[in-house]
Amino acid sequence: YYSTDWLDEEDLPVHLEGLTLDAVYENFVRQIAGDALGTGESTSLKDSVEQQKQREQLEKQIAALEAKIRKEKQPKKKFEMVQKIKMLKERLKDV
Template sequence: MLGLPKTTEFNKRIPKQKFYENLTVPSELKRVFIDQIKVIYWRNKIATTTVNLAAGETVTEIEVFEIKLSAPQLDVAVLKQIDKEIPYHILFLLKYEGKYQAWTAYKEEAGSGANAFKVGTYYHTNWLVESELPLKIDGLNIDKVYEDFVRQIADDALQTDSEESLKASVEKDERRQQLQKQIASLQAKVRKEKQLNKQIQLNGELKKLKNELHLLERT
């Protein structure tokens, strides 16, 4: 898939129950796997053993999973559960009626050992035919290829003219999203507030948040 070298092809079907048979998985999430997913394929494995790339310092392998859906929506909790179960970085390709969405999240080791990972915000493309997916291997090592995959999928959300790291870009974007939500919430409170002194207080808080957002978007 994605024009990746044949040496990366794995094409192994993974029983979806593998990801929810654990007794600690909530029954609601099990139902999502059953209702929303038809089948899961492990399509490609990008690693030093399958492609001519140097090893990465933080990313050892990138797995490409194709998930065929029953409907054009998937609960993001499903992707989080799969990411928790697989101790490698994953590029998800959701397929529905011949079109694809590419999904991935910034994923890093939790530092607690036992192959534990922290999974951040998920980014995704629009629905596209496979040939239009904005994904290409670009870089000399696995770290760089993974970073470019995330930036390609996130598009404008993570593009930067500086040399900042992917982690810094993701943290900035997460803060931007948080500020936008806080601003929207405060604006709604201002509209509902009847007391003038309370309106002034809320507007002061709103101005601070808008200033922080403005400065963040300029960096």
Template sequence: MLNLPKTTEFNKRIPKKKFYEQLEVTPEVKRVFVDQIKNIIWRNKIAPSTANIAVGEKVNEIEVFEVQLTSGDLEEKILKLIEQGIPYHIVFVLHNENRIQVWTAFKEAKNKEGSAYKVAAYYHTDWIPEDSFSLELKGINMDQVYENLVREIAGDSLLSNEEESLKESVDRTKEINSLKQKIEKLQAKMRKEKQFNKKVKLNDELKRLRVELLKLENEKNENGVC
């Protein structure tokens, strides 16, 4: 799967109940595991021992989990649940009939030892034919390989330039998306507002947000896109 090196293949089926029985989940979430997920298969283990890649300071291993679905999409909260208790970085391949959607998270360490992580943001591809997407392991160590995988899976949804770290790209993209949401809400509020004075104030705030957004977006254009 994903044309990864054969040395990384693991192909071990993980019982679904291992996730929902060992964690506190609502009946609704348990029903998702039972009804929407056919199988969870640990397809690949990307590590210095399996891929001839140097160790990283932050990333030890990257696991590839195939999640075979009965139909439709899978909510992000289910992926977060699967990640709980797994002290590694994960690439999820959602599989439905002949289509796949590839997900991964930008994760940050919760402690200095790097034994626990928190998800800062998820990124994913569109639904695509199962044989039309492959991942390339680029980088001299696990940290670089992980960063390149996140950027590859995220595509245009993650803004970046040559001078930014992955964390800086993630933070700036989140800030841009937040500003766009605020602008949309403010525009809707202006359309409904009847009082002229209030409309003027809303318009001033809208101009300020647009200037801030333009500044953030120009950081990408001025420094060049990766």
């Protein structure tokens, strides 16, 4: 689900472009989503949405691990969690 804040009609960024209904729909979604789907015009909309879902999932995992680190008392477990966070951040850069 993608949305934008309310805008004046003059500031509305949505423009009708495309030769087929699928192209027009994809263009609308990309304009409304903005940077959330990335700027990869060569990738399909389905791939862009899937990458966004993967990014969100990795960010949730990182946040959960950071919360666990704050609560953890054992240094060895903290170290293991920090290493896992580093690995997840590297995967996040690749997605």
